[in-house]
Amino acid sequence: MSAVIEPTTSWFLILSAVLFSVGTVGVMVRRNPLVMFMCIELMLNAVNLSFVTFARARADIGGQSAVFFVLVVAAAEVVVGLGIIVSIMRRRTGATADDLTVLKG
């Protein structure tokens, strides 16, 4: 019987790194504020994954509590961010992140 390969802590951490980097590239490349927001969610999720991985690797439930608080703060952040996007889009339909250069004094 061949040795069974089990996913180790490093595998989860590397997957988390990949997800985080994809999110970062998305924030840098995309111009639609809504999609940029989704990419930020992606980065938060990647970090949550590494928190849970460390919680198991270190046998410390504190990592999972941190994820809980990240979830709550992410929810609050999305609500406020979407509120701002709605009030901007109401004045300038189809605005992209580039159009907000008008904020420059």
Add this chain to the structure above:
Amino acid sequence: MELFVFVAAALMAVVGSLGVVTRSNPVHAAMSLVLTLFGVAVLFVQQGAHFLAAVQIIVYAGAIVVLFLFVIMLLGVDRAENLRIEPLAGQRIVAGAVGAAMVGLLTAAVLTSESAVTVSGQGLNSTALDSPDANVKQLAESIFGDNVFAFEITSVLLLVAVVGTVILARRLPKQAEATQ
């Protein structure tokens, strides 16, 4: 079996994340985000975080993505945008290089410090891995015990966010008359 679950969930998460970045239609991007969230939730279950997996599905896939879709529909931006045009010349190449460098550096960091992060021969309290109830109990003891102050402050944060958003997004009476 563990390996199969990991590979399947990791594929879901990575394909979904690439979809968020590359789909031109925001609705499709939001759907790809759901795929990623489900993949990550499976990985949470695999690591014994049963409660967080449930919360991930309910709060993220159930509430946050629905909020995104709601705003997309409300604003009528559910058209495909043209991704051919690059607003800044060379931006994508630079972003891709930065992303690849980030993956490389983080992977190198993980691989070189492997022995530092893992406590040998220990998993999260093996009973927690076996039964979801034990995980919920442990998490509850942590949140309502060690972190109870942070938990209470969270309620203030949510209240401020809700009130702030209502004020941000509402239409002033004068403004509403002007648009009519």
